[in-house]
Amino acid sequence: MNIHEYQGKEILKRYGVRIQEGIVAESPDKAVEAAKQIMAQTNSKFVVVKSQIHAGGRGKGKVQGSEQRGVALAKSVEDVRQISENLIGKVLVTHQTGPEGKKVNKVLVAQDVFYPGESEPKEMYLGILLDRSKACNVIMASTEGGMDIEEVAEKTPEKIVKEWIDPAVGLQAFQARKIAFGLGLQGEAFKEMVKFVTSLYKAYVDTDASMFEINPVLKTSDNKILAVDAKVNLDDNALYRHPDLANLRDITEEDPLEVEASSNDLNYVKLDGNVGCMVNGAGLAMATMDIIKLSGGEPANFLDVGGGANAKTVEAGFRIILKDPNVKAILINIFGGIVRCDRVATGVVEAYKAIGDIPVPIIVRLQGTNAAEGAKIIDESGLKVQSAVELKEAAEKVRAVVANL
Ligand code: GDP
Ligand code: MN
Secondary structure: OEOOHHHHHHHHHHOOOOEOOEEEEOOHHHHHHHHHHHHHHHOOOOEEEEEEOOOOOOOOOEEOOOOOEOEEEEOOHHHHHHHHHHHOOOEEEOOOOOOOOEEOOEEEEEEOOOOOOOOOOEEEEEEEEEEHHHOEEEEEEEOOOOOOHHHHHHHOHHHEEEEEEOOOOOOOHHHHHHHHHHOOOOHHHHHHHHHHHHHHHHHHHHOOEEEEEEEEEEEOOOOOEEEOOOEEEEOHHHHHHOHHHHOOOOHHHOOHHHHHHHHOOOEEEEOOOOEEEEEOOHHHHHHHHHHHHHOOOOEOEEEEOOOOOOHHHHHHHHHHHHOOOOOOEEEEEEEEOOOOHHHHHHHHHHHHHHHOOOOOOEEEEEEEOOHHHHHHHHHHOOOOEEEEOOHHHHHHHHHHHHHOO
16 A cells, blocks of 8 residues: 655654654645745744655656646745645646646645755655565665665666564664765765664554655765655555554545445456456466467456456456456456356356356356356356367457457
8 A cells, every 4th residue: 555755754753763854635725735834933934835645756747737746845935825726636747647637636835945055955766665575674875865766776786785684583783884985975864864864764664654765865965874765665464463553544545446346345446458357366367467468468457356256356356357447358358266157157146147248258268166057147147258178269258358359
């Protein structure tokens, strides 16, 4: 589960990580109020207005049909109002949102932390994530933080230092020092960074996160280290241990079809192809997507209806697949192990009748317990559904359908 920057920063603050302070606002009026408060607290006329969406690249991203960037420095209260009006309710397009962009519902009005002082403010990068290949957490750090970190990773990977942390042992003090040293820090800033990394790692572990990415981590002109951004991903499977964190979910940021699927206990992931598929079991679903590709089609989704597929789950699955306008054919591939094929076939027929006329060809492959009875039910239903027993046969029928698209 992804959360917003302002929520990620609240978590960090609880763990003693110094952050760029801010107040979240849902309207230009509230943003102005927030700005006045921050300006009074910081004794500065500048604040930054930051759109809150579940995607990065906001600083370079632009609002659809305007020149407004997703993160902007405001030099007066009037600026704050103008920028907030340009952002709230509008669609922001960044390199992470895709061309359709994401609607901005809230902005974070934050203190300006790039103030002048004894040294230049310096943007660094710090990320913690899970490295499954090493069964470790990995901390990545770079002196080249800011908005072009993807380019740094691609062109000058030597500028990213990595430190692997054995989760059973935890972060050792020498490792935090190695990161701070790798970032070229000295004196007060070095000490601050050691503290920063240590607190950040604790936040990452305690919240069962799979990613904490702070870009930029800023060394201010007076040598403080603070988190200016926070991109956090929490492990869905651990959310039951953290009801307070589960409450941070913002379903307006998620794909509506995926939300509907999860409320029906279906595992659905939307993809870009034209052949929808409904399968029981994640492994079989992956294999089915391969079959669709080998047949010349592109999978429109991953959908695992689980072990106990019945008319209700099949119907919910059908409805979700059909809401995707790209779907031009559907392949149902069910292995009757726990569930009997005749029961699934009855479910398919009932679901079909409940939904009404389904405008795309459907191929149903049933194998396992009572496969023959299942195929008979499909064939005799009088519906425009083709049955197949062997996977090869199903693949050929998909190929024939796809060839006609
Ligand atoms: P992202 O583009 O979605 O990653 O959003 P960030 O929160 O990282 O902000 C983007 C950029 O805005 C940063 O890299 C900074 O250059 C700039 N920025 C953020 N906070 C401030 C600030 O307080 N003052 C100024 N002048 N610039 C800021
Ligand atoms: Mn950032």
